[in-house]
Amino acid sequence: MDTNHPSYTVVRGTRGSMALFAFALMLVAFAASLPFWGESSWMREFVEIACYFIFAMMWNLMAGYGGMVSIGQQAFFGLGGYVMLSLGNFWGVNPFVAVVLGAIVAGLISIPVSWVAFRLQGGYFAIGTWVISEVARLSIANVSAVGGGSGTTLTALRGIEKATRESVTYWMALACVVASISLVYLFLRSKQGLALLAIRDNEVAARSQGIAVGRMKLAVYAVAAFGAGLAGALYFVGNLRISPDAAFSVNWSAFAIFMVVIGGIGRIEGPLVGALVFWAMNKFFSEYGTWYLIGLGLIAIVMTVYFKQGLWGFVQQRWGWTLFPTARKLQLK
């Protein structure tokens, strides 16, 4: 989209970014055919990393664009999972439909939650959201209908054949990945997205330009909660077993932070690159257990202190590549 004016042009996409975009589309089409020739372990792995990625993507939207650093997004991850499971087990809703419903419920619940969470700012907000997710964890652990502290199993998928279940879960995960990238991309390219970037860069200035800062932040918080709920519901459809400790684990936020920091915060490509790096590290080093986690922590610290822009930020600065052009660049004639 170029806006023409006698003395300048506003540039967004370049030819390179269009080519990369076309390549990404082909990659998605290719990935969609995986169930016909791939192994079921690949599909399971993809579903898992897709959940991590969607969750990280939403964390990036909040922290990198909305300026809200949260350590409590697992509240919505777990809620999405539990809502999906309850709808499937108790009300006979098809679990794949329930995934979307779970995400919607998580998004809706985030609105009253924000009323409490938004009383805190900056670092206090981060830990406050963590408290809220702990409240969710302890509350669910007291509900015996979903197995209390020890959790329960998704029984609603019992009648479905394993191969069908795995393929459908895989396609669903792929669709969710594409949908969440598109959602964030289109959101950031819209007028609201521009307002969001303005708030991130200078909240006071943005407010003085007539941007409703509070409403924008709430919108971002709700979208991010929806996405986290989607990731959670999807994860537990793939996993079939849920427990409060797994669903509301702070590790979800820890891994999201790691992925975003590695890939580059405040860029759509960031979590994508981060998720790939995380997947590779998980595959090759997770057998080292605690040392692996120590390594992840150290990398996050070193990256934040010395290499703030992340891997994709480096690529972008060095070669000017963008896969998802959301910035508007001014070219003077």
Added chain:
Amino acid sequence: METVIQGVLLGGLYGLFALGLSLMFGVMRLTNTAHGDFIILGSFSTLTLVNLGLSPWLAMLATLPLAWLMGYALQRYVLNGTLGKDPLPSLVVTFGMSIVVQNLLLELFSADPRSIDTGGFSTQGIAFSPELSVGVLPVVILALALAVTAALQWMFTSTALGRTFRAVSDDREIAELMGLNARKVYALATALAFVLVGLAGSLQGVRTTVSPADGPALLLFAFEAVIMGGMGSFWGTLAGAMLLGLTQQVGFRLDPGWGIWGGHLMFLFVLVLRPQGLFPKTRG
């Protein structure tokens, strides 16, 4: 009655957890998400010194200068670089530290809960009446919490060091124009906060068992106490800790699964009704 006393005594311990966090919040607006893990690190270093043959009390005393050095170095060489208007870098770095500390302790000491052996002191009690007996150790902890709070408040209002803390907290640029080195002042504040963290950790290890994964829970308790008490006031922090201790104790009394949960709910309740906390800004 017993629940109230137990709650106040528990509040004393939480007060010690929270004062270090309050100090770092107050001086440099730094949210240390690894606070709880450093408390546990304090417990384990005291434990290690005891295992090396020191008496428990000497080990506690020896932990404090170690904590000071660690806090000073950490702030001077790592955390100072993350301060700024954007809260993200300091949050990510301290969160990374939390993961590193937690997993290092797990690697070194395994996940088994441990306790610092004080030769029976931790179980001694004073009986006020046949039904009511209070442990000596919790009373000592409460007394320490009161003393530390008073000392911090006095230091902030009446000493040169406290004045520099307040100066860099109010306006870093002006303070630097007046010849203060803000980075050094920050390092001193963190060093002091870490001494409190070390003290709290040792006492936690004596009072109960500790395991490497306990850190995050302690961070949340400390944080709740600080926010409920109100920013910028040490007595407020202690009051917040008392309220948290009382609520948890009442919750535990009703149902063992409700203690921690009730404490969190009380925090959210206070946040909704009085977002500025109970006693904000009494530091002046």
